[in-house]
Amino acid sequence: MNEDRPFFSNLKCRECGRLYPKEAIHICEFDFGPLEAAYDYDAIRSSISRERITSRPQTMWRYREFLPIDGAPTVGAQVGFTPLVKADRLAAALGVKELYIKNDTVNYPTLSFKDRVVSVALSRARELGFKVVACASTGNLANSVAANAAAAGLRSYVLIPADLEQSKVLGSLVYGTNVIGIHGPYDQVNRLCSEIAGKYGWGFVNVNLRPYYAEGSKTMGFEIAEQLGWKLPRHTVVPMASGSLLTKIHKAYKEFIHTGIIEDQPFTIHGAQASGCSPISEAMKKQVEIVKPVPKPETIVKSLAIGTPADGYYAIRTMKDTGGSAEDVSDAEVIEGIRLLAEYAGIFAETAGGVTVASARKLIESGKIPRDESIVLCITGHGLKTAEAVQGKCGEPRLIKPSLREFEALVADEVAAAAN
């Protein structure tokens, strides 16, 4: 396949632009800048078209010219193309005109956007000959590595903070992966993984395979543009952990413009965090580009609890370049955000989704997102993954015997009220 579409050309230092071969490396030897996938956009431009894309199956791989593998995907071939849901009732509740939910709560196979990055990383891991794959994770990534590795027959190790949500731990264990719980916050897990990656020759999806892995997030942006009828939303609100997803949605929008898939048009990208771990949002609010680490995150939003965000600086640059803002919300607001999304759009999101909805609400109320401009909220994982966050906070069933009389007594008042 490489012969007829050599679109993915190199790795390239994001700082100095130095080119590197397409290997399992992730840091520039000269300035320690992150390496990123680079493409031959002229070749892509002369090959790709809307028609070509739409003729392909509805998965994230319909944008394969923009993804950093050489051949056909061998892992996660059916991932992506999740619904973009026009949420009119939620729009009314938030007082805005045009609102969409990009719904990765139903992404295949493990109900989060991480299936996008993992299918790229593991497909590339196979091309590079790895037999064991691994990751540092706050939960979703571990679930996805475990499931996709199981389907592909790769051995896997997932390293997670020991105090993760029950469903996220179970959602890795069930696939028969090796789950290692680390006593410490995510940043310590990540640091340990950097040491391990160098020693064992394993494919760590978010360490030595990170340049490949990260590109998978672009597909969320490509899909949003296609599903809106080949145009961009005026505003996109993205949750931030490392900050990578936000920068990659930006890259996707720019690539579609650069290759002529969509017209040049204004767009703004906003970032959302939980106040208990909001280093990127803090820096944005203080108008600085240096992200001050949060040594001890304290929030129910464990999937975003990264105190030293690897792409924080680039996320800030992206928000600034597009005229965007960052916002952060308390744990109580997170729960409100989850409930708003469920009650008005019928979508049950994990805590990160609550962050996105609640932050969007703040951005709307403060005027940073005008009420008459189109908005997409990126909802990245399913609510059952963090069930304990809302358990006991959505009421309880009313209990009766199987008796019509008991039922009638129970609902009489509300039925009468509804009839008036």
Added chain:
Amino acid sequence: MNEDRPFFSNLKCRECGRLYPKEAIHICEFDFGPLEAAYDYDAIRSSISRERITSRPQTMWRYREFLPIDGAPTVGAQVGFTPLVKADRLAAALGVKELYIKNDTVNYPTLSFKDRVVSVALSRARELGFKVVACASTGNLANSVAANAAAAGLRSYVLIPADLEQSKVLGSLVYGTNVIGIHGPYDQVNRLCSEIAGKYGWGFVNVNLRPYYAEGSKTMGFEIAEQLGWKLPRHTVVPMASGSLLTKIHKAYKEFIHTGIIEDQPFTIHGAQASGCSPISEAMKKQVEIVKPVPKPETIVKSLAIGTPADGYYAIRTMKDTGGSAEDVSDAEVIEGIRLLAEYAGIFAETAGGVTVASARKLIESGKIPRDESIVLCITGHGLKTAEAVQGKCGEPRLIKPSLREFEALVADEVAAAAN
């Protein structure tokens, strides 16, 4: 829309064939037979084609000529077209040649096949003017009614046995629906709902709207046929609660053959139950057509725990007509089934999925499914919905401090073993 495609013509008694208008009724006044949607297949045949279907968005509504609503869907327009996954590693583990998983664990929006039936029922409920919708449910249906009603702005009541899995209760409450827990098994919940439906003028999706509701299950069959390249699997294994899904997959296959979408070809449909509530499987094994009720189901598979299955008789007829068999499995085998599917296909299913996999394994081992013929397993809901069934049964994380030395001590043996 009715004018140019009057494909859905009537309701019709499944026993005597008497025709009824397309209203909120479900039982024949003369012989108490169930009413079913009837179509003008000649009109469908002259209108539909593979090309026409594939030109439409990848949702269950691409088969809309075969669905019983008059206009365009107003609820659940993005439901369906879940992945059909070729599961080669699981095939090898089960010792068969060609195996596929129809993966409704990632169905939009509530992670089970019930979103298919609910989107039809609620779209029809709106056409019929209902403002309040309701259901009797073992959990998945309640989740789907609650979510889809929330998105559509319909009031909803969901009635469930009081002892359901935690995630299934939460997965209804979060949408702000009215959850009523009934002290008693599902059959008593269902009986109560029949009494309520007559009195309140509500649209009960599986009582007075049942003829519309049930047709939604056909889309799982249509999708299987299309995704296999417009042909049928030789064997389809379907979990049975009321038995409805199995009969509707059969109807879908027959309709595709009858209207010329696919060629006439042999196919066999098998049913799967949990041994703690297996009235249909028991009847099949005893070669009788009378289903003996199970007054007190005892199984971890609550979603299939229907002691008096409404479509049991028709499920038996379907299996017999297609040369199929029924099988049932113990709770321990259910867990094994869940783990097999997770470890070899990377798909985490709820207990009903474990029933399907474990029953398929038995059918293969007993020779009822030949090892060299193609097989589709219908996996109907996500594993996080019944997490407690596998909690503590998939091992636990191994815990260490964030130290390379501790990590190396932990994995030294297995890394050495894997290297040899």
